Amino acid sequence: MSRKILIGLAAGAIALAGCKKEADAPAAAAAPEAASSSLPASNHEFQPAIDAGDFAELVGRLASDEFEGRGPGSAGEERTVEYLRAQMQRIGLQPGNGDSFFQEVPMVETTADPNTKLVLTIGGEPVELGFGTDMVVGTRTGESLVSVKDSPVVFVGYGVKAPERGWDDYGDEDWTGKTVVMFVNDPGFHVDDPKLFDGKKMTYYGRWTYKFEEAARRGAKAALIVHDDAGASYGWDVVKNSWSGAQYDLPASDDPEPRIPVQGWLTADAARKLFAGAGISLEDAYKQANKPGFRPVPLDATLSVDLASTTARKTSRNVIGVLPGAGRADEAVLYMAHWDHLGKHEGEGDQIYNGAVDNATGVAGILEIAEAFANQDPKPERSVVFVAVTLEESGLLGSKYYVAHPTFPLDKIAGVINLDAMSVAGRSKDLVVTGLGSSELDDMLKVYADQQGRVLKEEGNTAAGYYFRSDHFNFAKAGVPALYASGGSDLVEGGTAAGKAASAEYAKRYHQPSDEIHEGWRYDGIVEDLTALYGVGRDLAAGDRWPNWREGNAFKAARDTMMADKAAAPATP
Structure with missing residues (x-):
């Protein structure tokens, strides 16, 4: 299954x-x-x-x-x-x-190079993240090499646009070339608020697949989800094992969904360092993301990565x-x-x-x-x-x-x-x-x-x-x-x-x-x-x-x- x-x-x-x-x-x-x-x-x-x-x-x-x-x-x-x-x-x-x-x-079939390093330059200081230990990334483009250089990093709450709920974490900004960072699950989940979305019951907007698709629709260059055990309903080892080795997808020509060049996950510890560079604690970021009317927050950071992959049809x-x-x-x-x-x-x-x-x-x-x-x-x-x-x-x-x-x-x-x-x-x-x-x-x-x-x-x-x-x-x-x-x-x-x-x-x-x-x-x-x-x-x-x-x-x-x-x-x- x-x-x-x-x-x-x-x-x-x-x-x-x-x-x-x-x-x-x-x-x-x-x-x-x-x-x-x-x-x-x-x-x-x-x-x-x-x-x-x-x-x-x-x-x-x-x-x-x-x-x-x-x-x-x-x-x-x-x-x-x-x-x-x-x-x-x-x-x-x-x-x-x-x-x-x-x-x-x-x-x-796409297999990302497990030696891939992702660099977050936070407040002018480069921080290197290792594949599997601090982050995992992949691409659905079918390209053997995807490079992102000095992409501005912006926090977009839960990365949700839900018109029927009057919620839009992106607003009307131009997201071309940017990296978006977001939480897994829905608004309401981490603060246990039954009045936000469906509270503890995940909606379609809480799925990580949706979040990457929405980031692609917005024209972002990269998207990263902050992992937490409760929100994802599984631990980091599951994410690490899932994103390691061969990954399968339809060719882009046979799939109507938008695709973002680089997508992946951050550990909570890596995210904590990223938010701290902008003077925000991870706990405060959760609180902000759960307030109606949330607006994107620049994180005084850029992302760079050279993602090499082997592919086969x-x-x-x-x-x-x-x-x-x-x-x-x-x-x-x-x-x-x-x-x-x-x-x-x-x-x-x-x-x-x-x-x-x-x-x-x-x-x-x-x-x-x-x-x-x-x-x-x-x-x-x-x-x-x-x-x-x-x-x-x-x-x-x-x-x-x-x-x-x-x-x-x-x-x-x-x-x-x-x-x-x-x-x-x-x-x-x-x-x-x-x-x-x-x-x-x-x-x-x-x-x-x-x-x-x-x-x-x-x-x-x-x-x-x-x-x-x-x-x-x-x-x-x-x-x-x-x-x-x-x-x-x-x-x-x-x-x-x-x-x-x-x-x-x-x-x-x-x-x-x-x-x-x-x-x-x-x-x-x-x-x-x-x-x-x-x-x-x-x-x-x-x-x-x-x-x-x-x-x-x-x-x-x-x-x-x-x-x-x-x-x-x-x-x-």
């Missing part, structure tokens, strides 16, 4: 999941190679409805050693995508990308199948799950990272839902699209590429449902909705939760911003309402104590070779969860409903603009 919460079974592994996608570099991502042998045939007889035995067959194959941990660019990828294509064809789906089930995803593939709608085939409901995991590593013992929970369960889940749709009577009015994306473990790149190159226009997608790390702990009394309250899709899910005698609950540790750490996030940023839900931790058999025990057990296996199918897996809860999520999509595909984001949500403006533009466009003859 990538930048997200482990829901249900993994509810107790929240911090682990939140850190991972900041921390782990992916396994190898070389050009795809042909599978060494074809997969053995299965004699399993699939049922038309969502079925525990069918799910067990699918997840068992996807998590087996023959798929070699489903590493992008490996023989395991070739076997995985061919298996997924075969399953989609068996179900009766049509190719989802023109006449192909595959969508090629280009990527750029590689590819992977999304797998896309579609069930064409009976009456409104140009509109779509989209289910998604990421097929990739960490692959096969060299070494002694078991070195295959099977990724059974993460995310063979989600891929098996969308296939089971596809089977139910294919056998549904009456057929859905809208088309239903099933996308198994790649490179989630490398920064949500497969879904980002799909959003930039959608097979249905985004204004024709009524909603997205993401399946990632399904709970295998058994039936639960709750359904955990990560980002509960974000969109009207919650109301549609509640109908089925009520029918099952269950309640909707938000994820634990809302300060960590887990809604922004899985593949649906790329759709959300573009404005398309997206739902991310799975079984809860209040189990029918054993209650919350049993749920916590199951979570603790899975935390030991998370992103380890031991994330395999285990004898204690329970499929009755999976069937209930999939049935509820299928129900949401079935209702959405049956009519002309267009769910939206809640008032005040950061993504609502994009959806409103998208739908208004669609309504104003001339009708197609």
Whole structure:
């Protein structure tokens, strides 16, 4: 899983999941190679409805050693995508990308020189910062050398522009060539003020990815985020490990987001020295940044760095199948799950990272839902699209590429449902909705939760911003309402104590070779969860409903603009 919460079974592994996608570099991502042998045939007889035995067959194959941990660019990828294509064809789906089930995803691998030094000249005195010890920096430009010389450093609070909240940390200054320094998380978080943004609950503006994008939109030359454990929800070692080694991104030509030449993080100690040069304590800086009407503060410092990187171009593939709608085939409901995991590593013992929970369960889940749709009577009015994306473990790149190159226009997608790390702990009394309250899709899910005698609950540790750490996030940023839900931790058999025990057990296996199918897996809860999520999509595909984001949500403006533009466009003859 990538930048997200482990829901249900993994509810107790929240911090682990939140850190991972900041921390782990992916396994190898070389050009795809042909599978060494074809997969053995299965004699399993699939049922038309969502079925525990069918799910067990699918997840068992996807998590087996023959798929070699489903590493992008490996023989395991070739076997995985061919298996997924075969399953989609068996179900009766049509190719989802023109006449192909595959969508090629280009990527750029960038590795920053770990010997990079960054120099802050504070009050006329140069201070050299070491990579990993005082700072980490990288570039998404794809360039082998990016140089910044004597760039003026300015403190921009939390680096947020939120028009719907009346907040703009940048103002109307010219930021060309400047370096911006900012805090992680949102205004309100560090002073525990529930009246500022959402208090301790992270919004989209609190994510470090947003902050770099906004700095790029402003034309800054470099951007640095001040790290703190609570605000980031992980320690400095996570940041250091995350930004060391190979980093993956889409080529700039395939990514609509703005990119800043140099981006990275400062330790709190390094930031303290920087602020002291301007006569400001770090503690006072936090107070200033949390006052409405904050204005940028020059820090009497400049930044210089020569950032050398090695780069390489590689590819992977999304797998896309579609069930064409009976009456409104140009509109779509989209289910998604990421097929990739960490692959096969060299070494002694078991070195295959099977990724059974993460995310063979989600891929098996969308296939089971596809089977139910294919056998549904009456057929859905809208088309239903099933996308198994790649490179989630490398920064949500497969879904980002799909959003930039959608097979249905985004204004024709009524909603997205993401399946990632399904709970295998058994039936639960709750359904955990990560980002509960974000969109009207919650109301549609509640109908089925009520029918099952269950309640909707938000994820634990809302300060960590887990809604922004899985593949649906790329759709959300573009404005398309997206739902991310799975079984809860209040189990029918054993209650919350049993749920916590199951979570603790899975935390030991998370992103380890031991994330395999285990004898204690329970499929009755999976069937209930999939049935509820299928129900949401079935209702959405049956009519002309267009769910939206809640008032005040950061993504609502994009959806409103998208739908208004669609309504104003001339009708197609």
